[in-house]
Amino acid sequence: MDVAGLLALVFTCLFFRMNAVVLLLALVAYVHLVWGDGRLEYLVEDMWISLDNDLLLAIPMFLIAGNIMTRGSIAKRLIRVTMLATDPLPGGMGVATVLSCALFAAISGSSPVTLLAVGAILYPALREAGYSKRFSLGAITSGGTLGIVIPPSIPLIVYGLVTEKSVADLFIAGIGPGILLTAVLAGYSFWVNRHLPSKSFDLPAFVIALKEGIWSMLLPVILLGGIYSGYFSPTEAAAVALAYGLLVEAFIHRELSFADFRKTTLDTAVMLGMLFPIIAVALSLKSVLTIERVPHELAMWITSITESKIAFLIAVNLLLLVIGCFIDVISAILILAPLLLVPAMSYGIDPIHFGVMMVINLEIGFLTPPIGLNLFVATTAFREKFSEICLSVLPFMALIVTVLMMVTFIPGISLWLLR
Amino acid sequence: MKRTIDILTTIEGAIATLAYSCVAILLMGDVIGRELFGISVLGIKTVAVYVAIVAGFLGLVLATHHNAHLRPEIFDHLITGRRGAMFDRIGDLLSGLFFLFLAGYAIYFVGQTRAAGDRAAVLYFLLWPIQLIIPYAFLSSALRHFAFCVSPILKSKSQDR
Amino acid sequence: ADAGALRLGTAAPEGSPWGKFLAGFAPKTAELSGGELTITPFWSQELGDEQTMVRQAARGRVDIVAVSNTAISLLVPEYSLMSAPYIFDSPEQADCVYDKHMRDAFGAELDAAGIVPLADFEVGQQIIFSKSLIKTPADLAGTKIRTAPTIPDSVFMEEAGGVAVPLGGVDTMPALKTGSVTAVTWPTVFGIAVGYAQEAPFVTTTNHVYQVGLVAMSKKTAAGLSEQEMGWVIEAATAMNGLRGAIRGAEGALIGKIKGAGLTVHDPDADELAAWKAVAPAAQARIVSEMGGNAAEVWDRVQAAKAACTN
Ligand code: NA
Ligand code: NA
Numbered sequence: 001m002d003v004a005g006l007l008a009l010v011f012t013c014l015f016f017r018m019n020a021v022v023l024l025l026a027l028v029a030y031v032h033l034v035w036g037d038g039r040l041e042y043l044v045e046d047m048w049i050s051l052d053n054d055l056l057l058a059i060p061m062f063l064i065a066g067n068i069m070t071r072g073s074i075a076k077r078l079i080r081v082t083m084l085a086t087d088p089l090p091g092g093m094g095v096a097t098v099l100s101c102a103l104f105a106a107i108s109g110s111s112p113v114t115l116l117a118v119g120a121i122l123y124p125a126l127r128e129a130g131y132s133k134r135f136s137l138g139a140i141t142s143g144g145t146l147g148i149v150i151p152p153s154i155p156l157i158v159y160g161l162v163t164e165k166s167v168a169d170l171f172i173a174g175i176g177p178g179i180l181l182t183a184v185l186a187g188y189s190f191w192v193n194r195h196l197p198s199k200s201f202d203l204p205a206f207v208i209a210l211k212e213g214i215w216s217m218l219l220p221v222i223l224l225g226g227i228y229s230g231y232f233s234p235t236e237a238a239a240v241a242l243a244y245g246l247l248v249e250a251f252i253h254r255e256l257s258f259a260d261f262r263k264t265t266l267d268t269a270v271m272l273g274m275l276f277p278i279i280a281v282a283l284s285l286k287s288v289l290t291i292e293r294v295p296h297e298l299a300m301w302i303t304s305i306t307e308s309k310i311a312f313l314i315a316v317n318l319l320l321l322v323i324g325c326f327i328d329v330i331s332a333i334l335i336l337a338p339l340l341l342v343p344a345m346s347y348g349i350d351p352i353h354f355g356v357m358m359v360i361n362l363e364i365g366f367l368t369p370p371i372g373l374n375l376f377v378a379t380t381a382f383r384e385k386f387s388e389i390c391l392s393v394l395p396f397m398a399l400i401v402t403v404l405m406m407v408t409f410i411p412g413i414s415l416w417l418l419r
Numbered sequence: 420m421k422r423t424i425d426i427l428t429t430i431e432g433a434i435a436t437l438a439y440s441c442v443a444i445l446l447m448g449d450v451i452g453r454e455l456f457g458i459s460v461l462g463i464k465t466v467a468v469y470v471a472i473v474a475g476f477l478g479l480v481l482a483t484h485h486n487a488h489l490r491p492e493i494f495d496h497l498i499t500g501r502r503g504a505m506f507d508r509i510g511d512l513l514s515g516l517f518f519l520f521l522a523g524y525a526i527y528f529v530g531q532t533r534a535a536g537d538r539a540a541v542l543y544f545l546l547w548p549i550q551l552i553i554p555y556a557f558l559s560s561a562l563r564h565f566a567f568c569v570s571p572i573l574k575s576k577s578q579d580r
Numbered sequence: 581a582d583a584g585a586l587r588l589g590t591a592a593p594e595g596s597p598w599g600k601f602l603a604g605f606a607p608k609t610a611e612l613s614g615g616e617l618t619i620t621p622f623w624s625q626e627l628g629d630e631q632t633m634v635r636q637a638a639r640g641r642v643d644i645v646a647v648s649n650t651a652i653s654l655l656v657p658e659y660s661l662m663s664a665p666y667i668f669d670s671p672e673q674a675d676c677v678y679d680k681h682m683r684d685a686f687g688a689e690l691d692a693a694g695i696v697p698l699a700d701f702e703v704g705q706q707i708i709f710s711k712s713l714i715k716t717p718a719d720l721a722g723t724k725i726r727t728a729p730t731i732p733d734s735v736f737m738e739e740a741g742g743v744a745v746p747l748g749g750v751d752t753m754p755a756l757k758t759g760s761v762t763a764v765t766w767p768t769v770f771g772i773a774v775g776y777a778q779e780a781p782f783v784t785t786t787n788h789v790y791q792v793g794l795v796a797m798s799k800k801t802a803a804g805l806s807e808q809e810m811g812w813v814i815e816a817a818t819a820m821n822g823l824r825g826a827i828r829g830a831e832g833a834l835i836g837k838i839k840g841a842g843l844t845v846h847d848p849d850a851d852e853l854a855a856w857k858a859v860a861p862a863a864q865a866r867i868v869s870e871m872g873g874n875a876a877e878v879w880d881r882v883q884a885a886k887a888a889c890t891n
Contacts, residue, residue, distance in 0.1 A: 012513070013510075014491055014493060014494045015494050015497075015498070015506065016506055016507075016509050016510030016513055017490065017492075017494075017495065017506055017507050017510040018490070018510045018513065018514050019483075019486075019488035019489060019490045019514070020488055020489040020490060020491060021479070021482075021483075021488045021489075022488075022514045022517055022518075023491070025517070025521065026517060029521075037641070039641075040521075040524045041524045041525075041527050041528040041531065042641060043521075043524070044521070044524050044525045044528040044553060045528055045636075045639075045641070047553070048472075048528075048550060048553065049628060049632050051468075051471070051472045051475055052468060052469075052472065053468065054464045054465075054467070054468050054748070056468075056471070057442060057446065057464070057467055057468060057471055060439055060442065060471055060474070060475075061442065061443060061446065064439060064443070160753065166753060166757060166775070167753055167757065168753075168757040168758065229758060229759065231450070231454055231760065232450045232454070232760065233747075233751045233755055233760060235446075235464075235751065236446055236449065236450050238446075239442075239443050239446030239447050239450065240447070240450060242443050242447075243443065243447045262436055265435075265436045265439050265440065266432050266435065266436050266481075268439070269432070269435040269436060269439060269474060269477065269478040269481055270478060270481045270482045270485055270487050271478075271482075271487075272474070272475055272478045273475070273477070273478025273479040273480065273481050273482035273483075273487070274478075274482045274487055274488055274489065276475045276478065276479070277479060287627070287628070290622070290626050290627065291587065291622075291627070293620075334625075335626070338593070338623075338624045338626075376489050379489060380487070380489060385492075386489075386491065386492075453724070453743070453745060453760075457722065457724075457743045458743070459743060459744060459745050459746065461729070461731065461734050461744075461746055462729070462746075464729075465729070531639055532635070532639075535635070535638040535639055535655075535693065535694055536655070536692075536693065537635050537638070537654075538654055538655075538657060540631055540654060540729060540730075541729045541730060541731070541746065543653075543654075543657040543871075543873075
């Protein structure tokens with residue numbers, strides 16, 4: 001009966017063409033009423049609580065910075081360097097897409113931002129150069145997820161917080177898997193597009209691109225350097241990225257007017273207005289689930305069924321893959337990391353390794369319906385059908401799962417820099 | 420009605436833009452003050468968080484106004500043409516009513532936090548005046564949906580943004 | 581939720597001294613009530629951070645919270661006056677004030693805020709972890725030191741000559757790792773458990789703030805319980821004593837452990853301690869004035885409580 005009501009609600013929203021925010025709010029309101037405490041003001045309260053968190057300040061700052069760098073020319077110049085560098089490869093621009101995502105990931109703590117910054121420029125360029133729509137969408141939407149594996153990464157900070165492990169160690173442990181993922185995705189992009197013509201390497205143009213791109217290339221250095229040498233916290237790094245981006249675009253590249261800034265900020269505000277209800281709703285759902293002890297029972301059940309470390313790791317990964325479909329990465333880490341880490345450590349698994357594994361696993365959740373942030377962002381940004389985007393990321397998702405397995409069973413990939 | 424809504428949108432957009440600029444200035448000011456001048460002001464991040472929340476809720480309204488929210492289109496092809504447009508309008512009516520309904524709960528929530536005297540961390544200012552942005556955002560979104568229902572021409576196609 | 585099933589929220593992990601202290605509460609309540617009342621604990625911020633939990637307790641969404649004094653101060657700002665530096669002359673005086681006079685000093689405010697205190701929730705003595713030895717305020721001059729994002733903590737460190745950098749739990753370890761702060765002030769047990777001593781291996785036992793939080797029930801929940809039921813909860817809460825001893829024991833043991841691990845633990849001598857305490861009056865005055873509201877009046881009540889305990 002309860003489930004029938006839920007379905008009726010969803011179908012009503014779909015038939016009458018209501019938007020996803022109304023649909024999600026209605027859905028979670030229903031969950032509160034039927035399975036929660038039956039108090040709808042809790043939904044409002046959860047929306048407020050989910051936003052009342054200074055970690056989340058990084059999101060608008062990184063988003064505006066990313067959009068400024070996209071409207072101005074920082075992203076363009078970064079991308080030009082990778083494009084010229086990969087010219088001699090057949091399928092070079094596909095490789096350049098992945099590399100640009102990786103470079104941008106080293107500036108950005110978030111996956112949707114990476115997707116937007118690189119996608120705004122490379123999506124039209126890829127289509128024009130003859131890359132298939134499906135490949136282009138898939139490469140950008142999936143490449144964007146590198147944003148949370150390559151440091152700085154907000155989910156890794158959250159993991160460090162809830163498990164009381166060193167964030168700096170987690171960042172360092174993210175580098176190896178980040179490089180591996182970049183290599184695998186770039187290799188795949190090369191392989192599927194190997195029939196496309198290559199260009200000869202244009203050294204003079206490359207040198208010019210490097211020169212013009214120097215301010216852009218410096219940004220990852222300033223951000224990571226600033227974080228590592230202690231000038232600012234990862235949250236503040238987002239504001240530094242914005243300030244640096246504004247200064248460089250306005251006074252050095254001279255490609256950003258005040259009107260541009262205003263327009264970009266307003267556009268970003270609209271974009272955040274689409275994203276934050278999704279985050280808020282996910283967090284509200286989390287609070288109902290937590291109170292009903294759903295994650296608790298799942299974790300207890302897993303640890304009760306096996307004594308084998310390998311079976312445990314596989315089970316945890318499967319659990320996280322399923323959870324990642326429905327819950328955002330930060331909430332999933334907040335709920336599950338403290339629960340899963342205790343059994344993990346009893347199986348002899350290193351907590352830093354476990355954290356990186358969790359983040360890569362949940363990275364896949366960015367690409368899975370029904371709640372996959374990168375899918376939503378790509379749908380809006382590229383004005384494509386949701387289903388088309390879902391299909392486009394499938395091969396990349398398979399590759400990320402492969403890398404996930406490698407990172408899971410070869411701890412050295414994460415831990416080599418720490419030893 | 421269009422004129423009223425346009426003026427409202429301009430004001431909401433200007434406040435959101437200003438608010439995010441404030442957040443950036445506050446956070447940068449915090450870094451510069453600490454690293455260059457060795458001073459740190461208590462509660463800068465707390466203030467920044469609340470300014471960002473106001474901007475976030477205005478963003479919800481702006482996204483509704485621009486019809487920018489994502490929308491699952493899976494049943495669209497079942498009902499097309501004039502009847503489809505009718506369904507669209509009924510949907511906006513329902514969405515508007517739903518936001519109105521939520522606004523009621525939002526007002527109730529703010530009343531509760533006001534009665535409880537909820538305060539911000541560090542600076543201990545009262546939160547309820549800031550929380551008024553929640554019912555405001557729901558009401559303003561409801562207004563947009565009702566306007567779309569009455570006069571669908573106001574609703575931009577999500578492709579035109 | 582059904583009326584007999586109560587939710588208890590805390591930021592403390594299950595395995596911590598606080599977790600062990602609270603672990604007996606649920607079975608004891610169940611035992612006393614013959615299973616009529618059950619308490620389900622949610623550990624490690626499962627229900628949200630402390631500020632979320634206390635606010636939800638005030639509104640009745642969470643039934644019982646076990647939280648720090650900082651969290652309580654969100655409902656009753658003047659409660660943070662209890663975190664003013666060197667407010668007590670001796671541990672005995674502190675115990676006496678908390679055991680006998682807190683209800684007088686804050687009862688009306690807690691009631692107005694919608695919570696009913698059940699038991700004290702000892703957090704412990706606050707100390708300094710640093711990357712270089714800090715014996716006196718003179719050594720602190722110009723040092724970027726992490727403080728709790730509260731007026732008392734930040735004001736004291738500023739008055740002592742440091743550059744106070746207020747940071748929440750999220751940012752503290754990265755800030756210390758990277759050097760954006762070179763010292764941290766934190767309660768002993770939690771600070772050592774989190775690993776601040778490894779990053780900042782010079783520990784000074786200034787014991788400048790003595791923190792005590794509360795186990796408290798939502799007034800809304802309390803209103804829904806019969807007198808007998810409330811009696812069971814209070815009896816179970818009263819039976820749950822020993823946290824004070826456990827935390828003090830843990831403080832000693834953990835300090836001993838890091839000494840054994842070769843870290844520097846500096847216990848200020850009489851002169852050094854006097855130098856720290858000399859900063860306190862100015863800091864206390866500034867805290868009361870910056871807090872505003874009826875902080876001055878509450879401060880007087882606290883002083884009266886101290887006076888009553890000085891004989
Ligand atoms: Na990143
Ligand atoms: Na997902």
